[in-house]
Amino acid sequence: MHEHNRLIDYNWDGFLDFLRELITFPSVRADALPEKPFGEGVDACYRYMLERAKADGFEVFDADGWGGHAQWRGLQFDENGTPTAASETLGIPVHLDVVPEGDGWSHPPYAAEMQDGRIYGRGASDNKGAVAAVYYALLALKESGFVPSKNIRLIFGLDEETGWSGMKKYFEKAPAPDFGFVPDAEFPAIHGEKGIMDFQIAKKLTSSREKGLVLTNLTGGNASNMVPDAATAILTNEKSSGFESVKATLTEYRMKTGYNIRGRGIGKAFKIEATGVSAHGSRPENGKNAISILMALLGEIGIANESVREFIDFYNDYVGFENDGKALGIQFSDEPSGPLTLNCGLVEMDKEAAILTFNVRHPVTMKEDVVYEALLPLIHKLDVGLVKLDYKAPIYVPASDPFIQTLMRVYRNITKDEESKPIVIGGGTYARAIPNAVAFGPMFPNEPDCMHQADEYVDLNHIRKAMHIYADAIYELTGGKENA
Numbered sequence: 001m002h003e004h005n006r007l008i009d010y011n012w013d014g015f016l017d018f019l020r021e022l023i024t025f026p027s028v029r030a031d032a033l034p035e036k037p038f039g040e041g042v043d044a045c046y047r048y049m050l051e052r053a054k055a056d057g058f059e060v061f062d063a064d065g066w067g068g069h070a071q072w073r074g075l076q077f078d079e080n081g082t083p084t085a086a087s088e089t090l091g092i093p094v095h096l097d098v099v100p101e102g103d104g105w106s107h108p109p110y111a112a113e114m115q116d117g118r119i120y121g122r123g124a125s126d127n128k129g130a131v132a133a134v135y136y137a138l139l140a141l142k143e144s145g146f147v148p149s150k151n152i153r154l155i156f157g158l159d160e161e162t163g164w165s166g167m168k169k170y171f172e173k174a175p176a177p178d179f180g181f182v183p184d185a186e187f188p189a190i191h192g193e194k195g196i197m198d199f200q201i202a203k204k205l206t207s208s209r210e211k212g213l214v215l216t217n218l219t220g221g222n223a224s225n226m227v228p229d230a231a232t233a234i235l236t237n238e239k240s241s242g243f244e245s246v247k248a249t250l251t252e253y254r255m256k257t258g259y260n261i262r263g264r265g266i267g268k269a270f271k272i273e274a275t276g277v278s279a280h281g282s283r284p285e286n287g288k289n290a291i292s293i294l295m296a297l298l299g300e301i302g303i304a305n306e307s308v309r310e311f312i313d314f315y316n317d318y319v320g321f322e323n324d325g326k327a328l329g330i331q332f333s334d335e336p337s338g339p340l341t342l343n344c345g346l347v348e349m350d351k352e353a354a355i356l357t358f359n360v361r362h363p364v365t366m367k368e369d370v371v372y373e374a375l376l377p378l379i380h381k382l383d384v385g386l387v388k389l390d391y392k393a394p395i396y397v398p399a400s401d402p403f404i405q406t407l408m409r410v411y412r413n414i415t416k417d418e419e420s421k422p423i424v425i426g427g428g429t430y431a432r433a434i435p436n437a438v439a440f441g442p443m444f445p446n447e448p449d450c451m452h453q454a455d456e457y458v459d460l461n462h463i464r465k466a467m468h469i470y471a472d473a474i475y476e477l478t479g480g481k482e483n484a
Helices: 003-010 012-023 040-055 124-144 164-174 244-257 291-297 304-316 368-382 401-416 462-476
Strands: 059-062 068-072 075-077 083-085 089-095 117-120 149-158 179-182 188-191 194-205 213-220 228-238 260-266 269-275 341-349 353-362 385-392 423-424 436-437 457-459
Touching: 003 083, 003 462, 012 040, 012 117, 012 124, 012 462, 040 059, 040 068, 040 149, 059 385, 068 124, 089 124, 089 462, 117 124, 124 149, 124 304, 124 401, 149 164, 149 401, 179 462, 188 213, 188 436, 194 304, 194 368, 228 291, 244 260, 244 269, 244 291, 260 291, 269 291, 291 304, 291 341, 291 462, 304 341, 304 353, 304 368, 353 368, 368 385, 401 462
Parallel strands: 089 149, 089 179, 179 436, 188 423
Antiparallel strands: 059 068, 068 149, 075 083, 117 457, 194 353, 194 385, 213 228, 213 341, 228 269, 260 269, 341 353
């Protein structure tokens, strides 16, 4: 065991305090403020991180609030022992922003409560647990006397969940590292990430002379890359019959399906609220889509507008509860990465239009054009609009690559897990933002995935083990010496 491994355990209480402090920042992207491109909460967390890194002896850099880094300069030694500045840089991008809290928490999302070997809070798993683990791994290496032969740069991203504009701005002012790993996924090592597409399908709505139930408003979801845990519809009735038929249909639907859906009168309107289970958009099968729950019910109610009924029917016929895009005609798969996944993360409807926002993760051997080309026949047939929003191309590194093999060796040395193999994921990490990078932890095989969910948490035994893995990986990848 290296000295840095002993120091990780010795500094455990400091790690816990640091992680809990990070979680207390509600670092959800908000409206831009002067010198705070992502709002007050994100900036406060970021400034705390920079101040802490500077106090601990790292060089810090700030790209005008768009992102920054903490850097540890490496040294190279010639045959005479004369040191020179390191010429290569290991980059470790992390992110300090989090997705919105959503509903259904039993632990306050920013209280960082510790219970039964876990710390609960929004961002505990994604990505603040890993931020703290890598940071304290670096502190242990520094305290041990380790002298890296490469620069080590911990890069702070601030809008990883909402578009990556900050990382683009950061790299306009800071040089890219030569290689790196991203602690924002799973162990043992991620050698591929699926392509990520965000797009909207929109339908223009027309006025109607029909009398009866009118769907005046429809909303649901928090972000495209989250399985929506809530969706709401507002109905009015232009007839005098009220909402008795809606109540009866809702009661029957709830008893038949077991879904969490409720209705109540609000003034002269009737409000229907569906509750689902949030999950990360890359694993929609782990959640329960509240939009799908609500739309299935609306399909059983006679809405008095043909264009609105067409929109509801479109959703139920071509999206529904599917996670693979089969009905939309985009059920693709490949050998390295498995099937495409589909998540409808947002719905919004007013008098003018109804808009669905989708998040798709496609196999690594494909391109986005293939998915769009497969969608177009249905789009044209149903006379709906398609709006392309964002795209992140897949990455893929063969499992036999020496870099992957080094990460696997470090993982196996700590865990003694000889069975797990390098994997491809649907998640999108900052590995796409820097050259020669892959994702690496911190979740372990078969560990429950609570990212983007209510009562998100980090398992303290697991994150301690991850900290040891990260310290050893940095030690191996930067080829330094301890107690030099």
